[in-house]
Amino acid sequence: MTTAPAERFALRLHKVSKAFGGVQALNKIDFEVRAGEVHCLAGENGCGKSTLIKVVTGVHQPESADLIELFGARVDRITPVQARQRGVSVIWQDLALFPHMSVAENIAFDDLVGLRPRSVRYREMSARAGEVLERLGVSLPLTAPLNDLSIAQRQVVAIARALMNDAKLIFMDEPTASLTQSETDRLLDIVRKLSADGVAVVFVSHRLAEVLEIAERVTVVRDGNLVGVYPTEGMTQARLGELMTGHLIENKVDARDLPDAPVVFEARGLSRHGEFEDVSLTIRAGEVLGLTGLIGAGRTELAHVMMGMRRADAGSMTLEGSAFRPGSIREAIAKGMAYVSEDRLSLGLLQKQSIADNTVISVLRQLTTASGLISDRRKADLVRHWIRELGVKIGAPEDAISTLSGGNQQKVVLAKWLATEPRLLILDSPTVGVDVGARAGIFRIVRALAEQGLAILLISDEVTEVMHHSDRILHMADGRIVQAYDPRTVSVPQLEERIYA
Amino acid sequence: MSDTRRLPGLKGFKHLKTGGPAGENLSLLVMLVLLVVVFAIASPRFLTGANLGSMGFQMPLLGLLTLAMLAPILSGGLNLAIVYTANISGLTLAWTLMQFGGPEAGIPAFILGCALAVIVGALAGAVMGGVVAYVGAHPILVSLAMMIFLRGLGEFLTRGGDISGFPDHMHTLGHGSVMGIPVPLILFAVIALGWHVLLRRTPHGFSVYMTGSNLKAAEYAGLNAKRTLVLIYTLSGVLCAIAGILMAARFSSVRVGHGEAMLLITVLACFLGGIDPFGGHGRVAPVILALVILQVLSSGLNLVGANQHLSTAVWGLFLIAVMVLRSGQIQRYIGLLSRKDT
Numbered sequence: 001m002t003t004a005p006a007e008r009f010a011l012r013l014h015k016v017s018k019a020f021g022g023v024q025a026l027n028k029i030d031f032e033v034r035a036g037e038v039h040c041l042a043g044e045n046g047c048g049k050s051t052l053i054k055v056v057t058g059v060h061q062p063e064s065a066d067l068i069e070l071f072g073a074r075v076d077r078i079t080p081v082q083a084r085q086r087g088v089s090v091i092w093q094d095l096a097l098f099p100h101m102s103v104a105e106n107i108a109f110d111d112l113v114g115l116r117p118r119s120v121r122y123r124e125m126s127a128r129a130g131e132v133l134e135r136l137g138v139s140l141p142l143t144a145p146l147n148d149l150s151i152a153q154r155q156v157v158a159i160a161r162a163l164m165n166d167a168k169l170i171f172m173d174e175p176t177a178s179l180t181q182s183e184t185d186r187l188l189d190i191v192r193k194l195s196a197d198g199v200a201v202v203f204v205s206h207r208l209a210e211v212l213e214i215a216e217r218v219t220v221v222r223d224g225n226l227v228g229v230y231p232t233e234g235m236t237q238a239r240l241g242e243l244m245t246g247h248l249i250e251n252k253v254d255a256r257d258l259p260d261a262p263v264v265f266e267a268r269g270l271s272r273h274g275e276f277e278d279v280s281l282t283i284r285a286g287e288v289l290g291l292t293g294l295i296g297a298g299r300t301e302l303a304h305v306m307m308g309m310r311r312a313d314a315g316s317m318t319l320e321g322s323a324f325r326p327g328s329i330r331e332a333i334a335k336g337m338a339y340v341s342e343d344r345l346s347l348g349l350l351q352k353q354s355i356a357d358n359t360v361i362s363v364l365r366q367l368t369t370a371s372g373l374i375s376d377r378r379k380a381d382l383v384r385h386w387i388r389e390l391g392v393k394i395g396a397p398e399d400a401i402s403t404l405s406g407g408n409q410q411k412v413v414l415a416k417w418l419a420t421e422p423r424l425l426i427l428d429s430p431t432v433g434v435d436v437g438a439r440a441g442i443f444r445i446v447r448a449l450a451e452q453g454l455a456i457l458l459i460s461d462e463v464t465e466v467m468h469h470s471d472r473i474l475h476m477a478d479g480r481i482v483q484a485y486d487p488r489t490v491s492v493p494q495l496e497e498r499i500y501a
Numbered sequence: 502m503s504d505t506r507r508l509p510g511l512k513g514f515k516h517l518k519t520g521g522p523a524g525e526n527l528s529l530l531v532m533l534v535l536l537v538v539v540f541a542i543a544s545p546r547f548l549t550g551a552n553l554g555s556m557g558f559q560m561p562l563l564g565l566l567t568l569a570m571l572a573p574i575l576s577g578g579l580n581l582a583i584v585y586t587a588n589i590s591g592l593t594l595a596w597t598l599m600q601f602g603g604p605e606a607g608i609p610a611f612i613l614g615c616a617l618a619v620i621v622g623a624l625a626g627a628v629m630g631g632v633v634a635y636v637g638a639h640p641i642l643v644s645l646a647m648m649i650f651l652r653g654l655g656e657f658l659t660r661g662g663d664i665s666g667f668p669d670h671m672h673t674l675g676h677g678s679v680m681g682i683p684v685p686l687i688l689f690a691v692i693a694l695g696w697h698v699l700l701r702r703t704p705h706g707f708s709v710y711m712t713g714s715n716l717k718a719a720e721y722a723g724l725n726a727k728r729t730l731v732l733i734y735t736l737s738g739v740l741c742a743i744a745g746i747l748m749a750a751r752f753s754s755v756r757v758g759h760g761e762a763m764l765l766i767t768v769l770a771c772f773l774g775g776i777d778p779f780g781g782h783g784r785v786a787p788v789i790l791a792l793v794i795l796q797v798l799s800s801g802l803n804l805v806g807a808n809q810h811l812s813t814a815v816w817g818l819f820l821i822a823v824m825v826l827r828s829g830q831i832q833r834y835i836g837l838l839s840r841k842d843t
Contacts, residue, residue, distance in 0.1 A: 329720060329721065329723055330723050330724075330725060333723040339721070341721055346715065346717065346718060347717055347718050347721045348718065348721070349718065350711055350714045350715045350718050350719065350722075350781075351714075351715070352714045352715070352781050352782065353710070353711065353714050353781065357707070357710070357711070361707075361711060361719070361722040361723075361724065362722045362723045362724075364704040364707060364708075365704070367704075368703075368704055372703060372704075373698070373702040373703060374702055374703065374704060374707060416722065420723075
């Protein structure tokens with residue numbers, strides 16, 4: 001393949017605008033991606049990132065555009081099929097794969113579908129799929145159904161599928177949102193390999209650390225407007241966050257000493273076979289205890305035992321001084337435990353139900369009158385109270401929860417648990433899929449709750465998050481608490497090194 | 502408007518939940534009024550007391566079974582055993598009456614029979630609910646198995662025959678009127694109201710909707726989703742038993758297989774009434790409106806001299822038409838048109 005000078009850019013957009021109804025989703029945006037470059041598209045939820053991707057891939061037609069150029073060729077109007085033929089692929093967050101089909105079938109999917117009926121040559125298909133995976137330096141069982149794969153492996157399948165279509169420009173929408181740190185590292189390696197192969201990758205991510213690690217340049221978009229294009233060389237997370245949100249986000253260690261506060265929760269020698277061993281910890285009233293470590297270290301399993309979803313094999317727990325051995329989630333909640341699940345989409349909220357119903361689901365007893373019926377007035381009052389208290393931005397309480405942004409959804413989760421008046425709040429990866437600005441809002445609430453005396457266990461694999469928002473940090477590895485840290489006497493790089501070493 | 506290439510598939514169903522309850526009731530009401538006007542013009546006998554009365558006697562049976570179907574669907578499942586649960590419960594009543602002399606059996610015997618029938622219905626439901634909740638088997642399979650079991654059992658016990666010869670007072674339940682209102686209709690109205698209150702106003706009903714929407718998430722929020730499932734299938738079984746008692750009173754006989762054709766009609770009525778086939782959304786009131794519409798269609802067509810089988814065919818066509826009208830694309834066009842008007 002010869003590279004003509006005009007082909008130095010994989011994509012060039014000049015002054016592209018798109019409006020939906022009265023909302024200007026894109027306002028004269030310029031966007032350029034060099035061939036073979038890893039480029040990051042950064043911005044908060046709703047800033048226009050997705051719209052931009054959809055314009056490039058032909059899903060949306062722009063209202064106006066001075067120039068749309070793909071691989072050096074000017075295009076007037078792109079359809080999704082043309083975009084794919086020209087080598088543009090998008091890997092959406094939900095991956096759009098087929099869970100019951102095999103890995104090979106998923107990779108070769110676009111070869112399988114066609115207008116003319118013909119027989120499928122499975123051997124040839126498997127061979128081609130295998131080649132593509134080899135190119136990525138990954139080995140996956142080709143005949144296994146996609147269902148059996150981890151999210152990270154599915155991501156690789158999606159990338160392989162794009163390569164199968166000779167993609168030269170791949171958009172990745174939040175590819176690392178549900179990956180562990182080591183999986184993320186592996187994905188970033190693959191992205192580097194793609195880039196070395198001459199495939200341009202546009203990376204959309206909330207996680208600023210990895211944006212700075214992987215991308216050469218970053219384009220920042222805010223409210224449909226271009227903020228600017230910056231080299232990542234010399235850029236800091238704080239500066240990037242500021243560019244994205246328009247205001248400075250303070251992230252500093254803010255740990256406090258609470259030696260006199262009463263102990264709310266204590267675990268001694270807690271073990272569960274194959275998950276965690278000999279875990280002892282105390283959490284005091286008003287304290288935020290950070291629990292970090294790799295995914296699979298047993299953090300979530302520990303939280304599940306604390307919530308009565310599983311039983312410990314050995315060890316004991318006390319809650320507010322009395323023995324605590326919950327047999328069910330209901331019992332744990334009744335005794336003052338609350339658990340913000342890491343999986344907001346399928347466990348933390350009922351996506352199809354209303355904001356109001358999601359808010360009151362755990363406190364139905366508070367809402368029932370003597371007749372045993374739910375009082376609509378009490379329900380409305382409770383919902384209104386928490387929406388205001390936590391500053392949740394909603395349309396109407398009857399709207400489905402899925403209409404809210406990640407940050408606002410997470411606030412509803414918090415509202416739901418705060419309504420139960422908990423003694424201990426467990427936050428399991430509370431900012432997955434929540435953007436920078438909204439994260440700050442959530443941690444402001446968390447801090448305020450701690451100030452009011454709530455004991456909080458913050459589980460997160462993002463080291464910066466536990467560093468900036470906890471009073472003490474426990475590091476968990478292979479099911480054991482290996483070390484305690486004071487955020488004031490350890491730095492983020494030091495802690496990261498211990499964890500990922 | 503030539504751009505309607507994409508036909509609404511399941512998307513049409515999914516859209517049901519976005520049309521608010523008020524809109525749902527309104528569109529069904531408009532349909533109902535239209536049908537009534539058309540039939541009133543087509544047949545002078547349509548709006549007479551005799552016809553309305555006969556509709557009032559016919560609808561409650563289908564109505565009770567539809568309510569029995571509705572709640573499991575809301576909980577994310579289905580109860581295919583409703584008709585045979587009703588049959589077996591009816592048999593229980595019939596046998597009890599036989600023990601007390603058949604036509605000579607007194608009111609206490611009838612009450613005892615009804616109580617036993619309700620227990621049998623509740624038991625059938627509880628078993629299904631228990632298996633669905635604690636074994637995690639799919640409700641379609643579980644209720645299908647229960648349906649086949651009950652049918653086989655019933656046919657074995659009755660050897661496929663009828664049981665008849667009931668006391669006269671049972672006739673009042675099936676054919677009597679109070680102040681001109683058919684007794685079955687009163688029974689249905691009371692139960693429907695109770696069902697509405699249970700589902701919309703009690704914590705248990707709330708739990709049914711949440712469980713139907715996402716069982717795991719409901720459990721994470723502290724709801725007892727498994728108990729909810731057992732309870733809702735049990736209550737569904739109780740409603741089936743009441744339907745079985747009414748069936749015995751209406752037909753003056755009990756036979757396994759009576760009312761078999763109603764099974765799928767109840768599903769149809771639920772979807773026509775805007776129940777989300779995937780669970781978690783839907784209300785009692787629009788389903789009752791849907792039942793009335795189906796009854797009007799069938800009685801009206803009967804009056805204008807159409808074949809009974811034709812009215813079944815019309816029901817099917819009607820449901821397809823409703824799905825098309827509810828599809829996102831059509832609604833968007835309607836939205837566009839109405840925007841131009843204002």
